[in-house]
Amino acid sequence: MRACVLLPPQRTPVLQLSRIEHEVWERMLDMYYSLHGWDAESGRQTMDSLEAVDLKAVADRLEEAGKLRLASMTPSNY
Numbered sequence: 698m699r700a701c702v703l704l705p706p707q708r709t710p711v712l713q714l715s716r717i718e719h720e721v722w723e724r725m726l727d728m729y730y731s732l733h734g735w736d737a738e739s740g741r742q743t744m745d746s747l748e749a750v751d752l753k754a755v756a757d758r759l760e761e762a763g764k765l766r767l768a769s770m771t772p773s774n775y
Contacts, residue, residue: 744760
């Protein structure tokens with residue numbers, strides 16, 4: 698399960714919304730993670746996304762620590 702990611706309240710005239718439906722927020726997070734090649738379930742980068750930016754050594758250490766998945770998970774229900 699990914700960590701709780703909260704949207705801070707907006708106080709600018711441009712964004713008058715102070716609340717967003719939980720389901721909408723979760724779909725937005727899933728889409729964001731998917732676009733960046735991250736794991737949608739955990740909210741973490743994947744081996745592939747780290748290797749794509751030349752961070753294989755970091756990916757290897759995270760994998761050893763059990764904090765990394767091998768491939769990105771793409772949500773199918775946007």
